[in-house]
Amino acid sequence: MSRPVVKLVIGTTELEDDLLSYEIESDILTPADAFSMVAFNRDGGWASKLALFDAVKVTVDENVVLDGFIDELNYTVGADGPRVEITGRDKFGHLVDCSAQPQTFKNVTFYNLATTLARTWVPVWTVQEDLPVHNAVKVEPGESVMDVLLRIAKQDRVWVWLDPAGVGVIGRPDYTTTPTHAIYQLGPNSGSPINNTLSSSVRLSGHDRYSEIHMTGSKGNTKAHFGKSCLIERGATDSTVPVTRPLIHTDGDCKSLKQAQEMAQDEVASRAFHGTTLKYTVPGFYGSPPGGGAKQLFAPDQRMSVTDEFADVDGIFYCTSRRFICDERGSRTDLELHVEGWLEA
Numbered sequence: 001m002s003r004p005v006v007k008l009v010i011g012t013t014e015l016e017d018d019l020l021s022y023e024i025e026s027d028i029l030t031p032a033d034a035f036s037m038v039a040f041n042r043d044g045g046w047a048s049k050l051a052l053f054d055a056v057k058v059t060v061d062e063n064v065v066l067d068g069f070i071d072e073l074n075y076t077v078g079a080d081g082p083r084v085e086i087t088g089r090d091k092f093g094h095l096v097d098c099s100a101q102p103q104t105f106k107n108v109t110f111y112n113l114a115t116t117l118a119r120t121w122v123p124v125w126t127v128q129e130d131l132p133v134h135n136a137v138k139v140e141p142g143e144s145v146m147d148v149l150l151r152i153a154k155q156d157r158v159w160v161w162l163d164p165a166g167v168g169v170i171g172r173p174d175y176t177t178t179p180t181h182a183i184y185q186l187g188p189n190s191g192s193p194i195n196n197t198l199s200s201s202v203r204l205s206g207h208d209r210y211s212e213i214h215m216t217g218s219k220g221n222t223k224a225h226f227g228k229s230c231l232i233e234r235g236a237t238d239s240t241v242p243v244t245r246p247l248i249h250t251d252g253d254c255k256s257l258k259q260a261q262e263m264a265q266d267e268v269a270s271r272a273f274h275g276t277t278l279k280y281t282v283p284g285f286y287g288s289p290p291g292g293g294a295k296q297l298f299a300p301d302q303r304m305s306v307t308d309e310f311a312d313v314d315g316i317f318y319c320t321s322r323r324f325i326c327d328e329r330g331s332r333t334d335l336e337l338h339v340e341g342w343l344e345a
Contacts, residue, residue: 004285006324008086009057013049014053015039017034021081021328024058024065027321027336028300030057031146032092033066041082042101047075056088060285060324063297069168089259092162094121095145097203105137110152110170113137114160117145129158129183129345130173142290155253157262157343158227161301172345177303179316180296181287185334196287198332201279202311202318207269210247212237215264217254236268273342278306278317280335285324298322298333306337318339 006022008015015037019303020217022037035058039046050073058066076083081268100117108116109131114121114340134155139148151162153170161169186195214235234255247265254260286295302319321336 001265004060004188004326005062006326007059007132009059010050015046015086017041018046019326022246022324022326024067024324025099025321026164026300027163028159029320031096032089033068033148033162034087034089034093035066035068036087037094038083038085041084043074043220044075045081046084047296050084053077060297063164063326064124064131065297067164068093069160074260081250090162091121091166092146093169095149100139100145100148101139102139102143104139105134105225107132107133107135108137110149110156110160110237112159113152114149114168115171117148122166124166125168125170128169129156131156133171142194157266159343161316162251164299171341173301174341174345175303175318176345178289179303179305181302181319182290182305183282183287183297183307185280185310185339187309188311188332194251198281198283200276200281200308200310201238202308202313203277203279205275205277206241209240209241209244209275210245210268211241212246213264213267213271214246214248214251215254216248216266217252217260219255232257232260234264236261236264238268238272269342273338273340278308278311278313278335278337278340281304281339282333282335284331285333298324298335303340304335304337 018039020038024035026033043117054070057064068088070088072087074085111127114125184195185197185200186192288295306317307314316335318340319337323334325332
């Protein structure tokens with residue numbers, strides 16, 4: 001496949017031919033995606049065409065992969081000529097930076113909060129899961145919009161991210177979809193010509209893994225428990241931890257036995273998810289599914305088949321992060337994957 005055509009689109013202006021290198025990162029677990037580009041600043045012409053906070057779109061072969069804004073410009077002149085480095089983030093960058101107005105919302109869902117707090121920057125949202133109604137959500141002074149959204153997302157057991165078109169998404173990973181890509185890290189004696197990685201790293205960590213996790217919290221006075229708080233406690237086990245390692249975890253947001261059970265299960269699944277991290281660098285920006293088929297762009301929120309003979313890995317994993325890179329070494333993609341099971345739909 002020919003080299004991907006990458007553009008930075010600023011209104012009716014397109015930066016393409018002068019691009020020298022770039023990185024475009026999308027991470028479903030990071031509040032805002034980011035990009036960085038270095039371009040030849042021919043006769044200083046780009047200085048009059050670029051401005052801080054310009055709305056931009058980054059496209060790969062006419063597919064929008066990031067909808068955001070410029071937050072830094074760096075003009076340099078050296079032995080290699082005039083250059084401009086352009087960095088920016090997607091629209092969620094505003095939610096990370098900007099304070100939410102202190103107030104208390106009554107009888108609202110996460111969707112109500114998101115559409116109200118973020119409407120200046122992200123007016124359109126989609127919801128993939130049923131959401132509970134919160135009796136009251138208090139926005140504290142100093143909290144950013146994203147602080148509030150992430151706090152309520154944790155309570156609702158959902159993730160929040162921005163899709164490439166600039167639409168906010170409230171949902172959970174779907175571990176039932178068909179894998180979109182196959183990753184092969186094969187040894188020299190495999191005899192297979194399908195090895196498609198440039199480098200790899202498989203990290204297995206037991207530092208935050210426990211055989212059982214007990215979640216505790218409390219609820220306030222009731223008629224049955226007047227004058228004292230009522231302790232809430234439930235636990236979950238991780239059968240993949242082969243030794244006895246108990247943990248008691250306290251969370252002030254835990255207010256019911258049902259919530260304690262869910263939070264304990266989420267803690268077990270989250271620690272298993274983060275305890276196995278697979279990183280692969282593959283050539284180009286496109287990959288094929290297991291067994292072959294039409295190529296498509298790598299992206300987070302995809303399931304991928306991985307066969308890694310060096311780490312004894314063979315299975316389906318969930319992609320959380322994708323970074324497109326192009327420089328003097330050519331085009332390549334960094335991928336990060338994890339075991340499935342955390343906050344499944």
